[in-house]
Amino acid sequence: MVLVKRSKTWADPNSVTPAVKSDKIVETANSLKSEVSKLKKPTPLFASRRFLFPLGLLLGALIAFSLIEPRDIQDLHAHLSLLLGEYQLTLPGVDLSRVEAEWLRLRSNIPELWKFNTDGREFQVGDSMVARGLTAHHPVVLIPGVISTGLESWSTDPDYRPFFRQKLWGGFNMLSQVTFNRDKWIAAMMLDPVTGLDPPGAKIRAAEGIDAASSFIQGYWIWSKIVENLAVVNYDTNNLYLAPYDWRLSYYNLEERDGYFSRLKTTIEGFKRRQKRKTVIAAHSMGATIVLYFFKWVESAEHGGGGPDWVENHIEAYISVAGTHLGVAKAMTAFLSGEMKDTVQVNPAGAYVLERFFSRAERQKLFRSWAGSASMWIKGGDAIWGTPHGAPDDSHNCTHTHGSLFAFRVPPLPPDTASTSKGVEPDPGNMTADAASDWILQHTPSSFQKMIQTNFSFGIERDEAVLKANAFDHRKWSNPLEVQLPLAPSMKMYCVYGHGKETERSYWYVQPPNEYDETAAEHADGLDPLCVDPEGGECAKGTVFDRPLARKSWIDAEFTDEGLRPEVRNGVTMGEGDGTVNLVSLGAMCVEGWKRPRWNPANISVVTVELPHRPVMSLPRGGANTSEHVDILGSTGVNEIIIKVATGVGHEVKDSFVSDIRAYAAKMRWDSDQ
Numbered sequence: 001m002v003l004v005k006r007s008k009t010w011a012d013p014n015s016v017t018p019a020v021k022s023d024k025i026v027e028t029a030n031s032l033k034s035e036v037s038k039l040k041k042p043t044p045l046f047a048s049r050r051f052l053f054p055l056g057l058l059l060g061a062l063i064a065f066s067l068i069e070p071r072d073i074q075d076l077h078a079h080l081s082l083l084l085g086e087y088q089l090t091l092p093g094v095d096l097s098r099v100e101a102e103w104l105r106l107r108s109n110i111p112e113l114w115k116f117n118t119d120g121r122e123f124q125v126g127d128s129m130v131a132r133g134l135t136a137h138h139p140v141v142l143i144p145g146v147i148s149t150g151l152e153s154w155s156t157d158p159d160y161r162p163f164f165r166q167k168l169w170g171g172f173n174m175l176s177q178v179t180f181n182r183d184k185w186i187a188a189m190m191l192d193p194v195t196g197l198d199p200p201g202a203k204i205r206a207a208e209g210i211d212a213a214s215s216f217i218q219g220y221w222i223w224s225k226i227v228e229n230l231a232v233v234n235y236d237t238n239n240l241y242l243a244p245y246d247w248r249l250s251y252y253n254l255e256e257r258d259g260y261f262s263r264l265k266t267t268i269e270g271f272k273r274r275q276k277r278k279t280v281i282a283a284h285s286m287g288a289t290i291v292l293y294f295f296k297w298v299e300s301a302e303h304g305g306g307g308p309d310w311v312e313n314h315i316e317a318y319i320s321v322a323g324t325h326l327g328v329a330k331a332m333t334a335f336l337s338g339e340m341k342d343t344v345q346v347n348p349a350g351a352y353v354l355e356r357f358f359s360r361a362e363r364q365k366l367f368r369s370w371a372g373s374a375s376m377w378i379k380g381g382d383a384i385w386g387t388p389h390g391a392p393d394d395s396h397n398c399t400h401t402h403g404s405l406f407a408f409r410v411p412p413l414p415p416d417t418a419s420t421s422k423g424v425e426p427d428p429g430n431m432t433a434d435a436a437s438d439w440i441l442q443h444t445p446s447s448f449q450k451m452i453q454t455n456f457s458f459g460i461e462r463d464e465a466v467l468k469a470n471a472f473d474h475r476k477w478s479n480p481l482e483v484q485l486p487l488a489p490s491m492k493m494y495c496v497y498g499h500g501k502e503t504e505r506s507y508w509y510v511q512p513p514n515e516y517d518e519t520a521a522e523h524a525d526g527l528d529p530l531c532v533d534p535e536g537g538e539c540a541k542g543t544v545f546d547r548p549l550a551r552k553s554w555i556d557a558e559f560t561d562e563g564l565r566p567e568v569r570n571g572v573t574m575g576e577g578d579g580t581v582n583l584v585s586l587g588a589m590c591v592e593g594w595k596r597p598r599w600n601p602a603n604i605s606v607v608t609v610e611l612p613h614r615p616v617m618s619l620p621r622g623g624a625n626t627s628e629h630v631d632i633l634g635s636t637g638v639n640e641i642i643i644k645v646a647t648g649v650g651h652e653v654k655d656s657f658v659s660d661i662r663a664y665a666a667k668m669r670w671d672s673d674q
């Protein structure tokens, strides 16, 4: 039933009649096929549950679109087989000839399919807390991570009117729009590279309320588990607020366009006024840098105007769950070459959509236009991430250091200079974090360089006078290494994150000889000169001849060597972390940086809890003891900590380590710059 209803609400005004429906499927399947062959990635990712889940989504989308007539099922079967053949995939235990029967079964209990979330632990943590006599004490504000918030269209422009108030990000609707309205979708979702705001005609805003980030797609929960458990201890919309935001925007524009930080401030002040209590903030992933930015913004006289003791007076505790404090190595590959498999990945369904439906160039363009994603750029450079001589998180017996963030197996071949008189880029060689940052920036359009220059900063600042002065510079606020924590001695901080899932840490790249970057083409037009001088402010308009051509580069997917330590698989070297965010980024500030008065002048107490990754293999989301980057929001450990802090027994939460993060952090160059 649900299914039939849904397929109606999805229908686009110019929607297809049943007669053309199957043509439409053929078209889709064909376009999917060509996308697939374009992607032609040899990675054997397809056997993982991470793949099976999106496949389920795809099936669901196709089914919902087409399957009203049994005749369509035949078509679908044929095309699905083609698709699967393309992936060289065989699904154990799923016989495709039984699709029709499967579909009938599915239709009769559609909720089952999407019940990835139920594993018999619903409300359990809350119940056990109630049994202990705990109940709601502090108001709670939840801040989601990148990509988690649903986005809906508010444009009434004729072009976008069919989407009015529909979700373009999140929900089933996203899948149908991406499938059937790809160009419109991408036009609406891509921000203007210069202003960093909606392009003309389009208008996309964050969805509102707790639903905006409870689940990404029906059944794929994000915050639902935490909301459920908080509800058991007596939280509701009067003392619980989820602060959704348009994660595509730079933090500056979040306030400028949406008044996001003003609203957050007002909400927290409202809680204080009515309930006479300070608020507990829990942030996930990129939300952690949003909170840091907020702390600076709210106390700044020029912005929030809350005064120097606002945080002390309004915030009881701040819980960072899997916070991307010092950036994410994966994000760097997305900026450079649009590689997105699991990338931005705060959830596989979102990454799946980007990876499957868009070419590498389109993804790269989209990702770069989303200024907010630049907050995941790695911070602290070589001092934190290592040098060619070693990285703090190298294992003791390694043969290749993570300090070479981007390495090349062989020096790239010199390009065929006979065909062009233009200069060629010098051989980049193996690059550390600092070198890679500069190099990536040089390979991006000047609009992106300008955005980074005016809105973000990725360094490390050791001079306390400068750190204090940075409280007036919004570019620094999302970088914990360049600002101080607020003077809030009674506030408590908790860093909670998972450990024990392999996480991309460094990369092997190739530069084929005769392929040039799009930016080079733009440059050749004289429209968008490459701006290589980060201090230069205005970019000098150069002529075609005075700048080297940027060669294209991508991950060296053919390079696999399991004999190396750490081993290299498809050009990627794995390190420690929660599957998405590197351990260095999750923990270094918590165990070392914020233990120093330089970055934490009020000596705010920082408790670090590492949760070991122990998923139950038979559950798609891993169950009670998973610590995967997103699934951790449903884990017993995180739920207990949030409830304990919210109900006023946060003092029970103690430091707990499973990794060597303290040893790694001790090796970083926090103090001197030599």
Ligand SMILES: *[C@@H]1O[C@H](CO)[C@@H](O)[C@H](O)[C@H]1NC(C)=O
Pocket (backbone or CB within 6 Å): 193, 194, 195, 196, 197, 249, 250, 252, 253, 371, 451, 454, 455
């Ligand atoms: C960056 O910040 C400036 C303010 O310094 C703002 O005017 C500009 O719009 C921002 N750019 C983007 C792309 O967010």
Ligand SMILES: *[C@@H]1O[C@H](CO)[C@@H](O)[C@H](O)[C@H]1NC(C)=O
Pocket (backbone or CB within 6 Å): 395, 396, 397, 565
């Ligand atoms: C090298 O380190 C890895 C991971 O720490 C470990 O599994 C392996 O046994 C070590 N090998 C030697 C020879 O120490």
Ligand SMILES: *[C@@H]1O[C@H](CO)[C@@H](O)[C@H](O)[C@H]1NC(C)=O
Pocket (backbone or CB within 6 Å): 399, 400, 401, 404, 407, 408, 409, 410, 411, 412, 429, 430
């Ligand atoms: C990069 O480092 C690896 C060893 O870690 C080395 O084999 C390779 O030759 C280096 N590449 C370049 C271009 O220097």
Ligand SMILES: *[C@@H]1O[C@H](CO)[C@@H](O)[C@H](O)[C@H]1NC(C)=O
Pocket (backbone or CB within 6 Å): 597, 603, 605
């Ligand atoms: C900060 O507080 C801790 C206890 O929470 C204490 O052990 C430490 O000495 C304090 N550091 C400074 C610099 O006051």
Ligand SMILES: *[C@@H]1O[C@H](CO)[C@@H](O)[C@H](O)[C@H]1NC(C)=O
Pocket (backbone or CB within 6 Å): 616, 623, 624, 625
């Ligand atoms: C999770 O871990 C706890 C404590 O380590 C254990 O008691 C519990 O049985 C585990 N649950 C599952 C589902 O593995």
